Structure formats: structure tokens, C-alpha cells
Amino acid sequence: MKFQIAVDIGGTQLRAACYSVGENRPRCIERIPTVHPSNSPYNRLEQLIQSVWPEDGAVESIAVAAPGPLDPYKGIIFEAPNIPDWVDLPLRSLLENRFQVPVALGNDANLAALGEWMFGAGRGHHHLVYLTISTGIGGGVIIDDRLLLGKHGLGAELGHVTVIPDGPLCGCGQRGHLEAISSGTGISNWVREQLNNGTASILENAVDVNAKIIADAARSGDPLSIAAFQRAGTYLGLAVTNFLHIFNPTIIVMGGGVSRSWDLFIETVRSTIHLNVMNPHFLSDLTITRAELSDDAGLMGALALARSQNESRR
């Protein structure tokens, strides 16, 4: 029996799972905190992989999803959130030396796109645009059944396109990016700004104003919170219209924590697209839908990477 091991490196959690070749349900899955005083994140990662290693068969490959920036061709992590020691870490060669099997590395949003295309909402599509909307906004694009990577594997940074020139500050340090407006952070920053300006809201005395709390307030009718999601949806709709003009895809898939508030922004997204698309041909055969893999997007994305790489090795 042959196995593939998928790993998802998050800022708070490391996950690993072992899959039989051809099976999409993990045979076993383990999760541990990324940072712990007992040992280094890299040692914890090795131990975690060891803990899912099958005793009754050979491992064909290991695939790892990690937050960018990273170089998927060279297998190097440039930086990792919450792991300050990981600067230019040659993760692929470290793991290949330790486990003696091929190791593949990919950006987690890119791999989530690959996972949705292979196992989730995008099955059967050849041209897919994926957005993960949470604290930040990440992207992944499938064109003609291939993942868009670009020269150094840095492509598909769909959260970092300008939607308001000189607009709000983005997590990347630039201004007016989609992420600065339509991410959870963008939504809560805007609400806090309106509250500071004296806008009336049931959130006036809230201790913590985050996207989840704003969503709850919107559902209970708070006009400021409703407006916050409509604003996020308008700029998301403008950006998605641009992605239609650029990629002419047949499906837009949205995942990430903020996509759980889908009902609060999707109508604004759709109407913005319909108002702004340059030509109705771009809407023919177009599906806009929620991601299916949710919490396991990283692992399933890594599994998709393992499968597509084994495919190309055969």
C-alpha cells in the first residue's frame, strides 16, 4: 500500500494527515500548536509528520502548504507568521533529507485553490479563481487545469490589487488593496473608524469589534454593520469583475472565515459584477460559489499538490 502525507503549516496550528493513494479521506490526522516552549517549530513539524507516518506501507511523497512568501520551485520559506526563526528556511531539502521521500511546497491559498479544483467546489472546471477572505485575502488561480504560479511562484496575490488608489493601509504596507477593504481586518477597521466619527451603532460600546461581531450585529439589523459588509462586497465585486476580464474563468470560489458571512455581502458582489462587467459573454457559464473544503482546505490543497506532482512524475 502506498501513502501520501499532507501538511498544513499555520500560524497557530500545524496539521498533518496520511492518505492512501486514491483515497480522499485521511487514514489519520494530527494537529499540534505551531509554537510551544518544549521545542522548535521545525522539530515539532518533524515529530508531527513522524506521528502520522504509516507503519504498513511506503510513503510516496510529502506535500506542505504554508503561508507565503515562499518559493515553491526551490522549496524555500522566506518568512512565516508567528515563526520568526523561519527566514529563508530550505524546508524541502530539510524534510527530504530527514524522510528520504520527495517533498513539495506550496503557498496555502494557491493550494486551497488546487484543492477546491480537485476535490471541492471547482471539480470539473478548467478555469477557476479562488479567494480566501479572512484576516487577509489570499488567492489562487487555475488556468487550463494548471496552477498560476509565475516566475518565482509569487503569482495570484489577488488580495493585493489596488481597488481604491491611496485608500486604506493594507497588511502588506501598501494602500487601497482589496485586502485593506474587504478582508475581516478591512471591515473591522472601517467600522471602528465610523464609530470614532460618531456613527450610531449597537457596537458603540463593544469591547472588541471584529468581523464576526460585526456580522452578528448586521444580522440583528445594525445599519452600520450592514453598510460595512455592503462596502466590502462592492469592492470585492469590482475586483472579481477585473478577474473575470483577466482570466475569463467559469467559477469563482470564495473561502476563509469571512465567507461564512456570505449572506451579508454576496448580493452586493453579484450586482456589482453585473453592473461593471464589460460584456455579458464573461458571465456565460459563470458560477460564483462558496468553498467546500473549509477547515481542511490547507490539507486537501497539499494532498492535491502531492497528487498532481505524482501525476507529472509518472
Added chain:
Amino acid sequence: MKFQIAVDIGGTQLRAACYSVGENRPRCIERIPTVHPSNSPYNRLEQLIQSVWPEDGAVESIAVAAPGPLDPYKGIIFEAPNIPDWVDLPLRSLLENRFQVPVALGNDANLAALGEWMFGAGRGHHHLVYLTISTGIGGGVIIDDRLLLGKHGLGAELGHVTVIPDGPLCGCGQRGHLEAISSGTGISNWVREQLNNGTASILENAVDVNAKIIADAARSGDPLSIAAFQRAGTYLGLAVTNFLHIFNPTIIVMGGGVSRSWDLFIETVRSTIHLNVMNPHFLSDLTITRAELSDDAGLMGALALARSQNESRR
């Protein structure tokens, strides 16, 4: 001896050229006006192709560059500027029936990108973004040595990305697109608007205000005309920054009539990119340069299409 015929359908001119397989210089080239009272544009096109048909050998294929919108997979032209009769014209099957050789059809900006990649400024690159800046702005993208087309071949409409929400009206009917601001039309519309608002300029009494005249005025020191190209360059730079984040290319190639005024906007483009890029990794190995094929971009693009399709047939 084997030959390939390349055709470029423009709003004012039809061009056709015959190339020996493996040669990049045309053996013969003919140009005629697209519209003429003597006969229909389609009949003129057939005659033009006939006029370059070699008597001493077999034609392997015909490739046609045409302005969009069109379906390159089905070989159908949805609309063509200045040729009102061409609505949903099945050009490929018409020409295949007439000439009994395989015919390929592509969007002229996409094919100009393919031409620059195969024969021009983009030789040796695997990830290329091409912009043609003239009356409008067209685009073409090469990813991993393949042309970005999308589901219906409508992709890479890089002139139709929003750079100013609710900004100036675009040729496509939408607002704030790159084309509405940084094309020749966008530049001259803005100058006319400033003149109407009473801004001082040596163009105050000009009969016709177009991009060429504004470029001449800028070169002779007219502050309004200089500002017009800087404004165009700023938004072009913002859009190109987005294309870097999206495609992570190694070369940006700019063609089209307005690119002849390169000296008037390129420094603004470069400084805008440097100010706005999210991460310096996107600038490593990056070249920003002018197109090399200029007037023959359409024909060379069609030739590139013929060569790449013959390649995939072999």
C-alpha cells in the same frame, strides 16, 4: 517547400503575408483598405489571401489576427470595428472551406503578445505581460510559455481593469478602466477637460487635441501636456503593479501608438511600480520594455499562432 499565411484584420487595413516555414521574413506582403465600395470586406479578405498564395508550394495553415470580441476556439468573430456586417461571423469555417487548409483565429492583442514572445522583445521569457496602448488598451499574457485565453478566449482584457472606481467613461461603456485613463483617448479626453476648465496650455487654441499633439506639446514644455502623460503613467504603473502581483512575470512589454511617447511616461510608470509593489521579490529579474514588432505586430502574432498550432499538431 511549405508556407504559412498570416492575416491581420484591422478597422482600416487588411494585411496578409506569406512566410516559408522556418523563415520570419515574409516572402510577400499585401495591404488593402478594409472597407471599399467595390466589394464586401469578406470578399476582399479572400482575394487578399489569394494574392499572397504561393504558386510553388503547399500552404500548411492560415492564421488570422482580428480585433475582439471573438471566440478563438470556435473561430467566430462576434463583432469587428468598421465592419458592421460581421456579427457572429464563422470566419474559420468560411476560410477553411474556401482554402482547404487549417485556419486559426486569435484576438490581435493576444497574438501581438505571442508575437513579441516568439519573435520580439519577449524572446526567452516564460512569463510575459503585453500591453498595447493606442486608441484603446489591449493585453496579452504568456504564462509558462502558454497564452492566457480563459474559457471562451476572452481573457487578458488588461485595459479593462478598474483603476479609478466611478472614474472616466471607458470605450467599453464602463467607468474608470485603465483604458479610460491611460490610452490615447483617455489622455486627450483629460486634456480637453482641463482646457474646458480654463487650464492654461499652448493647446488652448488647437483645432484637434489628440495624443500625438499632446506628446509634441509635452516635449516643448507645456505643463498641462506633461501632467497628462504623468497622470496616464501613474495609473498605468498602478495597473502594472497589480499585474506583477497577479502574474509574477519577468517582462512587461508595451506596444501601440502611445508607446512611441515612452519617454513622457515611463519614469512615472517605474516610480509608481517601485512605490506600490508589495514585496521586492516581484521586481527581481523584471524587465519593462517597448515592443519590438510595432506595425507588424498583428502579422507576426498571427505567424506565431500558426507556428505554435503547427507545433502542437506535430
